[in-house]
Amino acid sequence: MNWKVVLAILSCNIVFMSASYTMLIPFLPMYLIRELGVDPASVNIWSGVVFSATFAVSAVMAPIWGRLSDKKGKKLMAIRASLLLSISYFLGGIVTTPMQLVFMRMFQGFAAGLWPMELAIMTLYAPRQKMGICLGIMQGVMTAGGIIGPLFGGILAELFGMRMSFYLASAALFLNCLVFIFVIKEPPEEDVSAKPIKNKSAENAQGLLKIPLLRNMLIYAAFVQMVILILQPILTTYISSMAQHIDKLVLVSGLVFSLSGFASAISAPLWGRFGQHNGFFTSFSWALITAGICMIFQALPNNLYLFAASQFVVGLFFAGINPSINAILAENTDSHTRGRIFGLMFSAQQIGAMVGPILGGIIATFIGIKFVFIVSGVILIAISLISRKHRREYVQI
Incomplete structure (x- = not known):
């Protein structure tokens, strides 16, 4: 595949990924109070637990998924991450208790790893002389998605309720999964003798x-x-x-x-x-x-x-x-x-x-x-x- 086409496709995927995350995370305290019945006096404690649950699990799982990607392929691990993240967002939309939301966030940490796979795939497709530009663009669209997300999430919450944001995020990640399955090809292998390490x-x-x-x-x-x-x-x-x-x-x-x-x-x-x-x-x-x-x-x-x-x-x-x-x-x-x-x-x-x-x-x-x-x-x-x-x-x- 042409590296420019891959960059364009992955940039769209990254916007979906980043916006899906940020249109939900800032509103988790409100979700806990409005939808899950958490007392406002204890919402800060629950928010902290819910927020950190993903980080704790993904910190352990990320190196494992990375090693598997080197053995089984970057594309396969990107498909895995997209599909499991899609499922996790859907589960977030149907939870009924704060503890269920904590478990959903832990599962999300288990599913995580899409961003490092996007990076790995792009660095293998990008010509060496275009590496910096490609990674800069990817970081830029990642940030842009993070800006779009809270605005979009706030509008959705006002119009359709907060659960709709989870369902839309699930659909966006499932679309990413389909793109990886049917459009993106496994990146080419490199000549290892050309690398310093x-x-x-x-x-x-x-x-x-x-x-x-x-x-x-x-x-x-x-x-x-x-x-x-x-x-x-x-x-x-x-x-x-x-x-x-x-x-x-x-x-x-x-x-x-x-x-x-x-x-x-x-x-x-x-x-x-x-x-x-x-x-x-x-x-x-x-x-x-x-x-x-x-x-x-x-x-x-x-x-x-x-x-x-x-x-x-x-x-x-x-x-x-x-x-x-x-x-x-x-x-x-x-x-x-x-x-x-x-x-x-x-x-x-x-x-x-x-x-x-x-x-x-x-x-x-x-x-x-x-x-x-x-x-x-x-x-x-x-x-x-x-x-x-x-x-x-x-x-x-």
């Missing part, structure tokens, strides 16, 4: 983790995801505190919150192009340090409009981090280990996603909400400096 040096997950470049990139991916989830729980509250005298507070908060996503959707393909021409390690390092500096400055504004501008700027720079990690991993693995490494990356991100909200809540409660931005920025700058220090290890693999 040979298949024989990474026969299992433990072997991959012994390679400095891969191990460190997975650690960086976990910390980056942790930073994202440190901010998410407190961001809307922080915005609301600055916009308390403005009409339509919820709408304004949502718009400011989404500015970073809009910026990321715009700039992610540009970061991919930059990395393609200047090296993905360079784009990774610069994206980290610029995003970190901008996050620290986010702690300064007490004015909503200045904060909104800073939120947009952070999104412009943050968008370069994950595509660069993905490209570095793809450049240094062959088709026989690509599924495993992206599975491990997804697992690392799930661990970061579990730690982030807890750390953010602790910092905001005991030190102050502004320090959440400072700590997040310092973490990103530290990753950039540490990765530069260890760069010599990467060229010696």
Whole structure:
């Protein structure tokens, strides 16, 4: 298949996948109260359990699915993930108790793994000189889907009830499944001798983790995801505190919150192009340090409009981090280990996603909400400096 056709098809699939997820997750507390009869006083506890259940299971399963994809094929694992995710969303629409929703989310964690398979398939189809652009576009459409989802989910909830969102998400993932079955072909195998990391040096997950470049990139991916989830729980509250005298507070908060996503959707393909021409390690390092500096400055504004501008700027720079990690991993693995490494990356991100909200809540409660931005920025700058220090290890693999 032509790589441009594959990119176009996978981009549509990613929009469906991302929008299906985000049109449900922000509304889970409301779903628990309105549909499942949870007492408002205990909804925060149930929301935390429901939210984290998927991360806990998917962190364990992602490397297993990645290894199977290297043995049985990336296409088969993409079909598996799409079908099981479709079933999980359908189950979410028919649950009647909060505990059933927890089990549904655990099953969703078991089913997860579509995003790393999308990445693995695209990196095998993309020409080497177009890798950065392809991954940048995929990250951009992933972010765009994340912006579309909450808006669409809110409209559906108002018009048809919240259960309809689950059924629509189920249909979207089933459509993705059909596309993988009938349209996408199994990606071609690569010449392993052309890759810096040979298949024989990474026969299992433990072997991959012994390679400095891969191990460190997975650690960086976990910390980056942790930073994202440190901010998410407190961001809307922080915005609301600055916009308390403005009409339509919820709408304004949502718009400011989404500015970073809009910026990321715009700039992610540009970061991919930059990395393609200047090296993905360079784009990774610069994206980290610029995003970190901008996050620290986010702690300064007490004015909503200045904060909104800073939120947009952070999104412009943050968008370069994950595509660069993905490209570095793809450049240094062959088709026989690509599924495993992206599975491990997804697992690392799930661990970061579990730690982030807890750390953010602790910092905001005991030190102050502004320090959440400072700590997040310092973490990103530290990753950039540490990765530069260890760069010599990467060229010696």
